[in-house]
Amino acid sequence: MSRDGSPPAATQGPASTGFIPGNKIFNRRDFVRERFGAAAWDAVLALLSQEDQAQVASVDPGAWYDVHLVERLISAACQQLKLDDGLLMEMGRFDADRELSTVYRWFLRLIRPSFAIRHMNLYWRRSHDTGTWRSWQNGPEVSAELRDWAVSNRAMCITLLGYLGRTLELFGGKLASLEHTECRSEGHATCIFRTHLELPADEPRPGRRPTRADISSLARELAHSPNREALVEALVTLLRFQFGCSWVEVWVTGQEDRMQLMGVSGERGPGDQRRFVLEVAGRAVGRLELELPRGPGQRGVDEVLAELMPWVSIALETARVDRSEPHHVEESELARRLRRAREIGQLTPRQLEVLELVARGKTNKEIAAVLGRSEGTVEVHVTNLLRKYGASNRAGLVAMFWGEL
Structure with missing residues (x-):
């Protein structure tokens, strides 16, 4: 859909250059039916070619289909239902709610938000075999770049923006804004997405015990x-x-x-x-x-x-x-430094755990919440760590940990 709101024609697209699972088609069907009624979905299908209609009618949610079939479906929905950016984002959020099942939501609660943001492409590859994400975080600002996606269609990008926003919300954060600042359909080299995400803490949230x-x-x-x-x-x-x-x-x-x-x-x-x-x-x-x-x-x-x-x-x-790593595996940098710190300072397991969280930039209040201890207890541990390593303050301890150990 163009900036002025005029929808593109729903024509037969190019040869396949990428695939997505059939559940993506089901989710768009269910969104239209629930939001506009069953007759509206039939009207959208009527704008497709007979070949596309036959494919949509026989979709298997577990099989993979030409990504351009979904693009033509979205274009037909824009044409028939006059979908604006707000509705397209609702469609993306609907897709996220359906796709991120109970177990996936549970796992999103488990992982650190910063981890998921750094590895966004990992999750993208579960439902797309084309395109590459690069994402980064600067304080509450989260930016993501999508390169080489087989699709160049702004309406599809806006649904992605809604999906991205809903996924970030599942981390327990609040979104202040969602923007699609650059789009390949408008001549840019890549698609850029930005949001302002307020998170209570970059920590996992305990949930039910796995069965x-x-x-x-x-x-x-x-x-x-x-x-x-x-x-x-x-x-x-x-x-x-x-x-x-x-x-x-x-x-x-x-x-x-x-x-x-x-x-x-x-x-x-x-x-x-x-x-x-x-x-x-x-x-x-x-x-x-x-x-x-x-x-x-x-x-x-x-x-x-x-x-x-x-x-x-x-x-x-x-x-x-499978990740093309060398046969030998070195310790992670954090684990190596923690092991060295434990040897030098003869730390207790609790002191080591506090040191790890201090090195990650956590405050005493945040450390107390993670460990289930009082701030006073954490302060005692931090004071002992300062004494053991001869650091005059917390910043000096962190600098020593990452610079000298």
Whole structure:
């Protein structure tokens, strides 16, 4: 749809250069039917060619279809229903609500918003095999750039803007604005999207404990991690916030098949400790050590973890092989510095956890909320850390952590 509101004609498009799943077509159908009525949907279809009508009528939500079929469908809807930007954004939000099922929403609550923003292209690839996203955050300002999408259609971009906005809302934030500042359909090299997102904190939000019914969805989410560092971050967060583990260590097989610590979080306590050797084809790819809280529901947690571990092993191996990483895996920079800090300062697990959050830029209030402790207790830990490392203030401690360790 052009800036002046005049819709493009719904004509047969170019040869396929990309595909999207059929559920995208179903979602647009349901939006039109619920918003305008069944007769309106029939009127939209009447503007399509007979070939397109036949394809739409036989769509399988799990199969993939030419992305230009959806483009022609959107163009026909704009022509028949006089869709403006507001309605197109509503269509995008509707698509997000339908596509982000209960499990996906649960997982969005689990991951850090900053992680999802950095890896936006990872999620895009689940429903598009064309186009590449690059996204970044500067304070509350979130910007995203879409390159090389097979579609060059402003109406389609506006639906993406609505989808993006709704997805960001699922992180618990509030959107102050949504803008599509540059569009390829208007001669720009790429499409640029911007929004102002107010988040309470860049932290996961605890939810219900996973069950065996969630294993396939969890496995799929973990397998999509772009590299081992991202996978370990997601795994540690999953175990701490959803399974209720008080302490987690993730080791991976690195150079010369030696185990290297790549993720650590929490503090050992009176819970029940578990160790899992992560294997693929009889070869160890990592090790997971954790502590479960004691209670009547522990047996169920043990069963879920036991079934999940083979998928974790595969995801760990895939993150190395399929992401073109070297065969050896170095510790993440954060994990390496934390290990060094623990050795130098002889830190307790709690002190190490506080140091990690201080290094991430968290305030005492935020750290207290994450750890479930009082601000006074956190302040004592921070004071002890300053003394151990000879830093005069918090900024000096952070600078020392990232510069000297």
